[in-house]
Amino acid sequence: MSSVNLVAREVAVKIVFYGPGLSGKTTSLRKIYETVRPAHRGEMMSIATEGDRTLFFDFLPVKVERVNDCTVRLALYTVPGQVFYNATRKLVLQGADGVVFVADSQPEMMDANRESLANLEENLIEQGVRLERFPLVIQWNKRDIPKALPVAELRAALNPRNVPDFETEALSGRGVLDALKAITRLVIQDLRIKRIVPPPRAATPAVSSMGSPKASSGGGLEAQLSQHLAGRTASGTAPAAATASAPMVARPSRSMPAIAPPQPQVQVQVAPAVAPPALTGQRPLGPASALAPSDLFDHARAAEGAFSSGDYGTCIQACIDATRRGLAFAGEGTMGAQAHLLRVDGADLLRLQTLAARSSNRVDDAAFALYVLMQIFSRLHAAGLPAPAAE
Ligand SMILES: Nc1nc2c(ncn2[C@@H]2O[C@H](COP(=O)(O)OP(=O)(O)O)[C@@H](O)[C@H]2O)c(=O)[nH]1
Ligand SMILES: [Mg+2]
Numbered sequence: 001m002s003s004v005n006l007v008a009r010e011v012a013v014k015i016v017f018y019g020p021g022l023s024g025k026t027t028s029l030r031k032i033y034e035t036v037r038p039a040h041r042g043e044m045m046s047i048a049t050e051g052d053r054t055l056f057f058d059f060l061p062v063k064v065e066r067v068n069d070c071t072v073r074l075a076l077y078t079v080p081g082q083v084f085y086n087a088t089r090k091l092v093l094q095g096a097d098g099v100v101f102v103a104d105s106q107p108e109m110m111d112a113n114r115e116s117l118a119n120l121e122e123n124l125i126e127q128g129v130r131l132e133r134f135p136l137v138i139q140w141n142k143r144d145i146p147k148a149l150p151v152a153e154l155r156a157a158l159n160p161r162n163v164p165d166f167e168t169e170a171l172s173g174r175g176v177l178d179a180l181k182a183i184t185r186l187v188i189q190d191l192r193i194k195r196i197v198p199p200p201r202a203a204t205p206a207v208s209s210m211g212s213p214k215a216s217s218g219g220g221l222e223a224q225l226s227q228h229l230a231g232r233t234a235s236g237t238a239p240a241a242a243t244a245s246a247p248m249v250a251r252p253s254r255s256m257p258a259i260a261p262p263q264p265q266v267q268v269q270v271a272p273a274v275a276p277p278a279l280t281g282q283r284p285l286g287p288a289s290a291l292a293p294s295d296l297f298d299h300a301r302a303a304e305g306a307f308s309s310g311d312y313g314t315c316i317q318a319c320i321d322a323t324r325r326g327l328a329f330a331g332e333g334t335m336g337a338q339a340h341l342l343r344v345d346g347a348d349l350l351r352l353q354t355l356a357a358r359s360s361n362r363v364d365d366a367a368f369a370l371y372v373l374m375q376i377f378s379r380l381h382a383a384g385l386p387a388p389a390a391e
Contacts, residue, residue, distance in 0.1 A: 012073040012297060013187050015180075016093055018120050019102035020112035021081030024141040027170035028102060029058050029078055032180060035173060036062055042298065045321065057092045061298035064184065074184060075298045081116065090123050091309045098135035098187040100179055102170075103158055105140050105148035113158055135186035138165040139179045144172070288319075288370050291377035293329070293386055296322050300377075303370060312366035316355050319369035323352065326376040329385040342379040348372050 017025040026046070033044045042061035062074040077096075079089040093099075099120065103113045121131045140154050151167060159165055164182045168175035289300035303318035327338035339346050352372045355365045380386070 010071045010073065010294065011188070011191065012075060012301065013097040013184075013191070014075045014077065014095055015098045015100060015183055015187065016096040017076065017078040017100045017102055018089075018093070018116065019081055019139075019141075020104060020109060020116040021083075023081060023102045023104040023109070023113070023116075024139070024168070024170035025078040025081065025102045026058050028100070028139065028141070028168070028176045028179075029060050029076055031170055031173040031176045032062065032076065033060055035177060040064070042295070045302075045318075057088070059298075059302060070188075072184065072188065073294075073298060074180075075301065076180075081112075083115070086119065086123070089119070090126065091311065093120075093123050094127065094305070094309065097191065098137075098183045100137055100139060100183050101158075102139045102141050102168075103154060105142045105154060106145060107147060107149050110149070110157060117158060132161060135183060135190045136161075136163045137179050137182045137186065138163060139168040139170075139175065140165060141168045141170050143167045143174070144169045288374050288377065291374055291381065292322075293326075293377065293380060295386065296325055296377070299325065300373065303373065307366050307370060310363075312361035312363060315366040316352075316361055316369040319366075319373045320352060320356055322373055323349070323376055326373070326380055329380055330383070342376065342383060342385075344372075344376055344379055348375065 017028060019025055029044065033041060040063045045059045046057075057080070058078040060076045062076060064072040064074065077092050079085070079092045101117060101120065103109075103117075124131050124134060138159055140148075140151055142148060151165075155162075155165065164179075164186070166175045166179040166182070168179060170176055288304055289297055292300035299318055299322035303315050303322060306312070306315035306318055324335065327335055327342065327344070330338040330341045335349065336346060339349055348368075349372065352369055355361060355369060358365070
């Protein structure tokens, strides 16, 4: 679910990596984590993974600065691919702004690929979203495996719409960032068409022609994404931007209509300090994310998202994680010392820890966790932390 802070010209978008079990979604996210400069990403959070199977989801916040004058925050999620986890997939997909479909190139995985794509379409329809109008890119993953099907065959079976697609090897990282850049660009274009994202200022006209991708124009959005996403390369691999993966948007995409009516699932959300009257009627930020310092915005959104979906355990975990990070702004030392400096109630913190140990949580437990988180955010705010220079 996108949200926009007009004063900071900051947009937060949610991108979901979708696909059958074991196609390489978690590996793709890990590669992004390793590749993006630490200053531009948060920690990768894997919720309830067992061995290398994702049972709930993986989450990675990434920040891209100054895309057409906006700071873009990407909240990247994976879904569990196994057929029986559809309820979880629906939850994770809620409010997504775009999807990277990770297909497995091996012949024996074709049925699973088709099934997963059909499942994506069904789950989007339940949310009132039509896949053919939704920002989507495809990774043809595991290209390194010798028996991988030819891309033409994969396209014929899985990409009738000609959305941007990329040959990828998530293990080495080849192509993964190209796919991420493409989906980011499509999402921003889509939000711009829906008038969620402010138009670029005069000096940066890269996406001025709405709905007509200009990926290879060399400057503007594309160059800025490259600069900010491909800053660091994992050892042993070539910089992702220079690899021989499929060119971005090599073929025209019909995914973006030239003029689209405002879509109900995307909401403009404005921090309370700025709320202009023109935006009344839109759903406001949740209280925790409205208070969150920008480094913890995605965590607060994740906690609120889990709360509103009724997943109280995940909400509490996300609050505990954000609490730790929030307290750390007070400097080094134990959590107790950090809490003391910030005048956060230590007893509340202790109670929050005990909630995590419970086997099941109720709505009031999760509400309490959000309350503690908000308390920390407001104390940080009062203390002027984190200092602006740290950003
Ligand atoms: N050969 C090869 N193996 C891969 C690639 N991407 C992922 N894998 C492997 O496939 C398995 C499943 O990957 P994972 O990312 O956990 O799949 P997920 O279920 O989609 O999250 C793991 O053993 C990965 O190491 C790839 O591009 N090439
Ligand atoms: Mg996984």
